[in-house]
Amino acid sequence: MGRSNTYRLIFDVLYSSYGPxxxxxxETPFEIMLGAVLTQNTxxxxxxxxIIALKVNRALDPQIIVNTxxxxxxxxxxxxxxxxxxxxxxxSFCNWxxxxxxFEALNTCDTTELRxxxxxxxxxxxxxxxxxxxxxxxxxIFVIDAxxxxxxxxxxxxxxxxxxxxxxxxFEKKLCRQSEKTQLFNEYHGLxxxxxxxxxxxxxxxxxxxLKKYCDFYQKGS
DNA sequence: ACCCAGGGTCATA
DNA sequence: TATGACCATGGG
Numbered sequence: 001m002g003r004s005n006t007y008r009l010i011f012d013v014l015y016s017s018y019g020p021x022x023x024x025x026x027e028t029p030f031e032i033m034l035g036a037v038l039t040q041n042t043x044x045x046x047x048x049x050x051i052i053a054l055k056v057n058r059a060l061d062p063q064i065i066v067n068t069x070x071x072x073x074x075x076x077x078x079x080x081x082x083x084x085x086x087x088x089x090x091x092s093f094c095n096w097x098x099x100x101x102x103f104e105a106l107n108t109c110d111t112t113e114l115r116x117x118x119x120x121x122x123x124x125x126x127x128x129x130x131x132x133x134x135x136x137x138x139x140x141i142f143v144i145d146a147x148x149x150x151x152x153x154x155x156x157x158x159x160x161x162x163x164x165x166x167x168x169x170x171f172e173k174k175l176c177r178q179s180e181k182t183q184l185f186n187e188y189h190g191l192x193x194x195x196x197x198x199x200x201x202x203x204x205x206x207x208x209x210x211l212k213k214y215c216d217f218y219q220k221g222s
Numbered sequence: 223a224c225c226c227a228g229g230g231t232c233a234t235a
Numbered sequence: 236t237a238t239g240a241c242c243a244t245g246g247g
Contacts, residue, residue: 024228040229046245047228081244085230125230145228193228225247233240 007174010155010214011184014191017210021190024135026051029103031060036131037089037123038080049079062094062102089123096121103136111139126164134189140181142171143189147196156216 025044026032031051038047053076054060059068070087077083077090096117100106106114111133118129126144133139144167153160158167178184199209 036228039227041227041242042229043227043245045227049245079244081227082229082242083244085242089230123230127229131228143228147228189228196228227244227246229242231241235236235238 005174005177006157006214007171008178010211011188011191013210013214014195015187018191018194021187021194023186023190024131026135029136030062030097032136033093033097033132034060034090036128036135037093038077038086040082040086040125040128042080042082046079046081050077053077053079062097065094066091066098085123092122093124107137111137111141114139115141126168130168134182134185138182138186140172140185142168142175142185144168144171145189145193147192148189151192151196151200151211154216155211155214 024032024035025048026035034054035047035051038050051060057076059065059073059076065073070084070091073090074083074087077086080086097106100117106117109117114137115129115133118124118132119126124132130141130143133141134143144164148171149158149160149167152158158170162170172181175181175184195209195211
């Protein structure tokens with residue numbers, strides 16, 4: 001039962017090809033949470049610059065972020081793009097985070113309750129909430145992003161335009177028998193992103209990569 | 223010059 | 236419910 005599961009098989013292939021990914025980049029849970037917001041539709045190299053700017057200004061702290069003027073915060077966020085939007089989102093998130101008792105208090109919530117609370121914050125959508133749940137609160141939540149849709153639709157396992165919740169519960173169901181789910185979901189998402197960034201940038205994908213023989217596209221095409 | 227990047231909100235039909 | 240506009244910088 002540990003195998004005969006194609007979703008697990010794809011993980012094993014990716015893991016044996018690329019190894020552990022050590023996700024999420026970030027030294028503390030709070031830094032991970034900010035990174036999750038800042039990386040919305042934005043490359044991680046840009047996010048790193050903004051996080052460094054926050055550190056240089058000693059602003060990697062929820063109380064300081066809510067006390068900082070919008071324009072000042074936005075100026076630190078320039079490299080990520082959408083800096084006005086994201087300054088507002090960081091402040092609304094930090095307001096909620098402080099009023100909720102920060103990490104320690106929030107971590108006593110069960111996962112369903114915590115997920116609902118995160119989604120109630122303006123600027124936190126399903127993917128950002130799940131990044132935070134998985135990587136900051138180490139909860140067994142499978143993150144669905146554009147790379148996941150692209151890879152698994154090209155493998156032929158999904159259509160690609162399913163609703164977010166449909167895909168998330170589907171992946172979690174397919175992998176529900178695995179032990180150490182949190183660690184598996186953690187590595188899996190990191191591996192999908194690594195694979196997309198370094199091996200499947202061009203279309204069609206999987207031409208020379210480790211998943212070629214599992215890819216529907218190359219089985220049918222000839 | 224163009225396209226995409228570890229999305230989300232809001233207005234409209 | 237389902238599209239489209241918008242946010243905006245940086246690297247390929």
